[in-house]
Amino acid sequence: MAVTLADVAARAGVSSATVSRVLNGNYPVAGSTRERVQRAVAELDYVVNGQARALAAATSDLVGVLVNDVADPFFGILASALQGEIGAGAAEPGGGKLAVVCNTGGSPEAELTYLTLLERQRAAGVVLTGGAVESERHTAAVSSRLARLAASGTRIVLCGRPPLAPPDETLPVMTVTFDNRGGARRLTEHLLSLGHRRIGYVAGPVDRTTTRHRLEGHRAALAAHGIGPDTDAGAISLRLTVHGGYDRESGYDAALELLRRDPELTAVVAANDTVALGVCAALRDRGLSIPGDVSVAGFDDLPFSGDASPALTTVRIPLAEAGARAGRLVMGRQAPPPGGVATVATELMVRGSTAPPASSGS
Amino acid sequence: MAVTLADVAARAGVSSATVSRVLNGNYPVAGSTRERVQRAVAELDYVVNGQARALAAATSDLVGVLVNDVADPFFGILASALQGEIGAGAAEPGGGKLAVVCNTGGSPEAELTYLTLLERQRAAGVVLTGGAVESERHTAAVSSRLARLAASGTRIVLCGRPPLAPPDETLPVMTVTFDNRGGARRLTEHLLSLGHRRIGYVAGPVDRTTTRHRLEGHRAALAAHGIGPDTDAGAISLRLTVHGGYDRESGYDAALELLRRDPELTAVVAANDTVALGVCAALRDRGLSIPGDVSVAGFDDLPFSGDASPALTTVRIPLAEAGARAGRLVMGRQAPPPGGVATVATELMVRGSTAPPASSGS
DNA sequence: CTGTTAGCGCGTTCAT
């Protein structure tokens, strides 16, 4: 069948150990011997058996990357940046590893299943991306899985979700988290400063850290402007929150629902840019102009956001940089940040989709 | 360190062979024994060692997916659909495999490197997605690598590129290819029927099958309308072809170049939707309206294309379906198409970005 | 510098 180390050794007239040494270049080997071995390797088209090597050396060439869905640009960009770091130097010996991308679809069960599969493979590292599901049970389950992985030497990095709770902080888990709360707050402040008071909010799925943090930022901004939950205007704002998925359809449906709840609203903040596009489509279908009648804002600043028209006001997350950083961390190519947690700043991007409300202008 | 089969065996008071049989469920085992073993497995939190299993059983849980870049929605959607099939049933024993996504960045060397890495891992299957680089040397190199992989039992699927040349057709390689030529032809016919005659073409990178096929379709449509390369109008069209990357910047730059070459052009066809957005941006920056002054068309029908404004006329490729099909093929869950080649039809999507040229209307 | 030996953890014969 396949040619093995022994075949190469026989061909080169040396022991298999010597061949191994030449291949890994960790031990001194005489130049002439090395050359003979390399010739034999080339002649036989020998390719090492990764699993045998992994078994013997107790190492792995695999790094798991858990994402909700690579088809979603948010995760696609993260995955791409991660893969870039993980696979970097794949040509050199020991240079790069293989990124195993796992689509969880946002399902907690799938997340656990994949963690088990990666544990099976004795993955060298695991990166969990995107918001985490907030449930006692699931958090505990993930934590214990991660603890076992970490105990067996697997490097763990969280990217785009908050660090694990303090009690579990003993885990050697590194985190690259996004300032979702701050970004959301600045975004809503922007709308408030434009004069908007009836602001709809299309939130993401419930029980997700990302959803909660963005919503908290939004409400914090409202409260700071005297629109706390205990005021009349605040009560309206509370009523103007609709939860949905992180997809375009959800945005479309949510926008219609918001208009039903308050035909007078002047602005809509969406959970992310994709949802915002759905919101825009719904508003247009209702004959409303953006931002003339209603301002719309998104989150993430995905590539298409600048090309939408009007261009979307949104909050930029440097996804590629964050992913690359997480990649370096999981590869051990960069020292962990102090406390194990790095917070990536977010930036308000004001574009054409937001403007003062019509009433305030006339 | 990690708990092994032997540990479980000891705990259950049976031999390791019995534990193995319980785990794989391929052999008859007494109910009571089975139960004791399963209890021991649960109590010890045992997780099989994938590499050891792979080594012993000569099987692999890995399937490689080569893409140019997962951050590109075209590949992101393909990868997502592929992963969905590959990982399907990951919970059941033998149910799913792990998709190893490899970003080649369109580099032939990276492609070969990853194929070697996947061969190392004795991957159960490999899917090559997207257009192939057209070069004698590279094609030969890839073919021989694929031949070796196939010989060692790895299932090979091509998705989004043409089948390998007839001489290599003996390889058990399955192909899911896109009708790029037909789609491009219908797209240009659409523009011609609107009355356009000076049509710029922003082609993809040279020496790529996708680039060539789309360009051929474009030229075929022109020729069919009497605008062959030997006519005056045809000569103009030839001059109005610019090559660039598959990214937005390339589209932007190419559009400016096209306007320089012919300020009178009335339509621009782009290599894909992303490029088309760049073209649109450049035209707008030049003060030209779409489609009033210049019509623009793309290719692929990525999700954002319908939300651009004007919405992009483009050619739809059912990427998710194609990816899922390729995934089933590589998993051996679907019978290979006759001749090993399935051609996926493309569909012209006429939207707002194309209209009759201004001159013909007045 | 190189060969010999002993596992890595599991699947799988062959016995029983």
Added chain:
DNA sequence: ATGAACGCGCTAACAG
């Protein structure tokens, strides 16, 4: 139905 023994292909001690 179960156990003992061997080997998958390679790396890592240990000699020499």
